[in-house]
Amino acid sequence: SAVISQKPSRDICQRGTSLTIQCQVDSQVTMMFWYRQQPGQSLTLIATANQGSEATYESGFVIDKFPISRPNLTFSTLTVSNMSPEDSSIYLCSVAGTSGRDTQYFGPGTRLTVL
Amino acid sequence: AQSVTQPDIHITVSEGASLELRCNYSYGATPYLFWYVQSPGQGLQLLLKYFSGDTLVQGIKGFEAEFKRSQSSFNLRKPSVHWSDAAEYFCAVGAGSSNTGKLIFGQGTTLQVKP
Numbered sequence: 001s002a003v004i005s006q007k008p009s010r011d012i013c014q015r016g017t018s019l020t021i022q023c024q025v026d027s028q029v030t031m032m033f034w035y036r037q038q039p040g041q042s043l044t045l046i047a048t049a050n051q052g053s054e055a056t057y058e059s060g061f062v063i064d065k066f067p068i069s070r071p072n073l074t075f076s077t078l079t080v081s082n083m084s085p086e087d088s089s090i091y092l093c094s095v096a097g098t099s100g101r102d103t104q105y106f107g108p109g110t111r112l113t114v115l
Numbered sequence: 116a117q118s119v120t121q122p123d124i125h126i127t128v129s130e131g132a133s134l135e136l137r138c139n140y141s142y143g144a145t146p147y148l149f150w151y152v153q154s155p156g157q158g159l160q161l162l163l164k165y166f167s168g169d170t171l172v173q174g175i176k177g178f179e180a181e182f183k184r185s186q187s188s189f190n191l192r193k194p195s196v197h198w199s200d201a202a203e204y205f206c207a208v209g210a211g212s213s214n215t216g217k218l219i220f221g222q223g224t225t226l227q228v229k230p
Contacts, residue, residue, distance in 0.1 A: 043159075105161070
């Protein structure tokens with residue numbers, strides 16, 4: 001299984017600011033995903049981070065609010081822009097191989113609180 | 116559309132007792148099914164997965180799950196629960212007809228273990 005790290009592990013931010021979350025994997029992976037877990041809720045997929053092209057966003061999520069970069073096969077960033085208290089969540093990245101049958105492995109998450 | 120339902124939001128069992136967590140899915144084709152566990156402040160850890168073949172799958176930490184196509188279920192079981200099993204458990208289905216790797220999660224079941 002892949003070893004995934006995220007930075008920062010947690011942060012407290014002011015309304016209107018932006019935060020960039022980093023996801024680093026110890027091996028090259030084809031698929032990387034970003035999920036949001038709101039307090040007491042399940043995980044919701046934000047987008048699929050595609051290497052060398054724009055991310056693919058799920059319904060209800062837009063690039064202006066959650067810009068994503070994927071410069072190579074081991075790294076991705078998610079930015080939460082113009083934050084509001086409703087953005088307070090845990091943000092998790094996950095990775096998988098080349099097939100839809102491949103298991104997804106998750107990072108430890110970034111706990112974001114917006115005041 | 117694909118969906119996952121975990122009917123039990125919260126379950127409490129005594130240490131040493133058996134455990135069954137329910138999961139029902141809605142998916143048109145053969146699903147890829149997963150159980151993940153999330154301990155407080157931690158990321159998600161894969162317990163087990165089902166892609167095809169034997170409908171009874173064994174996982175880590177003594178967990179097993181049985182895929183029942185006729186009931187659209189993938190219930191998680193453990194014969195004897197340990198206090199360290201207290202956590203949030205998520206059932207997920209692999210979504211998409213192509214190799215998208217997307218996962219749809221259930222709402223989660225919180226397991227409390229009484230001494």
